[in-house]
Amino acid sequence: MQHPIPSRWLMAAALAGLTAGAGTAQAGNVPAGYTKCAIDGGTCAFSGARKVAYGAAGKYVYGIYQNGVACTLANFGGVDPNPDVPKKVCSRAKKAIDMSSPVPAYRGVSLAGAEFGADPWGNGALPGTYGVNYIYPNQGEVSYFAGKKMNTVRLPFRWERLQPTLQAPFDAAEWSRLNGFVANATAGGTTVVLDPHNYARWYTNIIGAGVSNNAFADFWSRLATAYKGNPKVVFALMNEPHDMATEQWLAAANAAIAAIRAAGANNLVLVPGNGWTGAHSWSQNWYGSPNATTMLGVIDPANNHAYEVHQYLDGDSSGGSATCVSETIGVERLTAFTAWLRSHAKRGFLGEMAGGDNATCHVAVDGMLAYLSANRDVWAGWTWWAAGPWWGGYMFSIEPRSDGSDAPQMGWLTPYLP
Numbered sequence: 001m002q003h004p005i006p007s008r009w010l011m012a013a014a015l016a017g018l019t020a021g022a023g024t025a026q027a028g029n030v031p032a033g034y035t036k037c038a039i040d041g042g043t044c045a046f047s048g049a050r051k052v053a054y055g056a057a058g059k060y061v062y063g064i065y066q067n068g069v070a071c072t073l074a075n076f077g078g079v080d081p082n083p084d085v086p087k088k089v090c091s092r093a094k095k096a097i098d099m100s101s102p103v104p105a106y107r108g109v110s111l112a113g114a115e116f117g118a119d120p121w122g123n124g125a126l127p128g129t130y131g132v133n134y135i136y137p138n139q140g141e142v143s144y145f146a147g148k149k150m151n152t153v154r155l156p157f158r159w160e161r162l163q164p165t166l167q168a169p170f171d172a173a174e175w176s177r178l179n180g181f182v183a184n185a186t187a188g189g190t191t192v193v194l195d196p197h198n199y200a201r202w203y204t205n206i207i208g209a210g211v212s213n214n215a216f217a218d219f220w221s222r223l224a225t226a227y228k229g230n231p232k233v234v235f236a237l238m239n240e241p242h243d244m245a246t247e248q249w250l251a252a253a254n255a256a257i258a259a260i261r262a263a264g265a266n267n268l269v270l271v272p273g274n275g276w277t278g279a280h281s282w283s284q285n286w287y288g289s290p291n292a293t294t295m296l297g298v299i300d301p302a303n304n305h306a307y308e309v310h311q312y313l314d315g316d317s318s319g320g321s322a323t324c325v326s327e328t329i330g331v332e333r334l335t336a337f338t339a340w341l342r343s344h345a346k347r348g349f350l351g352e353m354a355g356g357d358n359a360t361c362h363v364a365v366d367g368m369l370a371y372l373s374a375n376r377d378v379w380a381g382w383t384w385w386a387a388g389p390w391w392g393g394y395m396f397s398i399e400p401r402s403d404g405s406d407a408p409q410m411g412w413l414t415p416y417l418p
Contacts, residue, residue: 106381108152200241228265322356330368
């Protein structure tokens, strides 16, 4: 299925009183990463596709435009972002949006196994025994998915195995396994998303409480130093933080980002939210302060990050069932988060999604992938959950079958792998 690029489009959100997040606004009327292009009533001229901000004094609304736009309130939704300042300014993002592809930039799968042996609270076989409690994926799997035109693999692993002692050098044997996988995969052109699958914990100690933010920053400083010269490596800060204050997680994330940038790494960083980082619950507060509010406080000196969310399609969004709620549930659960991304000029990454092998899930997943493609201005990519050598008959696995045939869900993804 191909999704044609329109010759001109406007995807703007206008929210009265919208304030740019921490690290976004700077002195004057231009958000960080933007260049002034027009005053109210003028024309913001550029070629190609750009994000454009309209507003003043740190309050903006945003739109995506092609080949210029008139700097008027009507073109940005009709709701004044800052009524206290009569004259607004338009500014365009310094970086153009690549709309040449009909799909998001990163498309792939989580190759699981290296994180096996422990639960989301840090209990289990840690560090465990390689080949008994956990396993790394092999390069044959990378080649198989690359052959299907996937350009990205997400590599879940455990922090405790790579760094058994906090703020100490990495374990040599585990580093050899992880680095060997990364080196071989990226040398073949595949992007690797490094995913410490720890749920904001080291063993059972929560980051910011039982284990310090400095220790978490040290861990990421070492990884950043190793991979700062490899743009094919993406840094996903943490898998699914939960059962902690959202402010506590934000402080830990900012400490890690600061350490990554201090190491000289400008790699893309994926920042999850609290509360298992569900797209559907991004604005909810049952886990504490809503991610939609608190996670605007992300500070990234390189301005190269995206918010990682996960979204399953069963009744409680946990991924515990092969049953999908409806054929439209995927789009429904992504819509509000997508609007949040666009209204704040942010990017998103769908780190986990899946559906069982049935007709309802097939339609729901197809709709979700089409939606991500249509909104690729704010969605950087997606990775399916999951594949890997030890999944066996797992309901969501797209590992090829023992006879070499494709898993049913692999066929669902193929139209979105141009």
